[in-house]
Amino acid sequence: MFESRRRRRKDILEIIKEFEEALEREFEEIFDRFLSHYETKSMWCSDGTLEPLVEVKEEEDKYLITVDLPLANLKTLSITGKYNVVEIRCQLKKDVRLDRWVIQRQTTFREYRKAVELPEDADVSKFQVRKYENFSIIEIVVPKKFRSLHELR
């Protein structure tokens, strides 16, 4: 009799524990879902480089990469294309320091750097650049590789 009572008590404790675990999992899921709305990556690096805002759009025959480069000296712009990656580097017109910001207060920012990975059909060796100097924005046009009808079939 005592044995059966102990088993029942154990069962109840196990049920409560399982319930607690399920509740914890549910809370973690809700929390993760909630935080996933926010972008948490930092766009500043302690080596003095900044990550620019980039937008990539796909069109029928090309990819359009728009890069926002405020305070950049566009004369120092360097773009290289290798494999399916376009790498953008550009120095700033002046050094930027944010002394009130505790995390990066000792860093001097001097350069933008960003590697943009495109799909395999991007012909990164044939890119073209348009500069919108009054906005400090550049547009990189990367054509898609020509595919013959035979390949498409």
Add this chain to the structure above:
Amino acid sequence: MYYVEEYDGLTVFEAKEIKLKSPSYLMLGLPDTGLVASISASYMVDALGMEEIGGIDSYRYFPPITVIHNGEPKPPLRIFHKDNMLVMISEIPISPAAIHPIAFLIVDYARKKGIDHIVSPVGIGVPNRMNIEKPTVYWTSTSKEGEEIMEKLGVKKFQEGFIVGPYAIILKEAKRKRVSNIVLFAEAFIEFPDPAAAVEVLSILSKMLNVQIDLKPLVEKAEEIRLKTRELMLSTKKVLDRLKKGYERQLPLMYV
């Protein structure tokens, strides 16, 4: 604390008593397309030397964040006051789950404060923004008084289109509750911060509110602002994508 009110998982508070002169305005600075509202509202607070008097916080809808400014912890959404103006500025984008309760709270708060007009500066993403030197600003309003103000200023009316996000809900709720909401739509970059669009909004607001706002420093610091607001823009863009912001580029059903 002078005033605290719980509102569906949100807490709005004021640290001191305020007296609003008439006609009174509540300007909103919630992150949206081109961060037009955030940049113009922050600049307005600085330019007019407005006083921080309260804020909005939520353990349910906001991430576990405390913002520290000048060594002091602040809520993610802060309220500023001067003369006949209140300005609300959010440090974080409003998540989809928070949009409805915050919109309802803002309209309700405006009613309780006896605000004459809620002013929403909204960025309206245009794909050819790089070919536009001076962004155009359009307006819509939920009240006759708002219409009269904007017509006197000679601003173009926003005729057709969709509006998505917190400002859309505030507009509908204001109309339902008969609160005047003037929405200023400025052409802006979709993916990048756009201080030039904020300049156009502020030049209209300075006439509307009859206050002098020196916009020269904003023009001069535009690139610096763009550099410093990249992360907020990225985070806002992520939220806007979830809200299907792309709807704004679609043509609504017309001629029926």
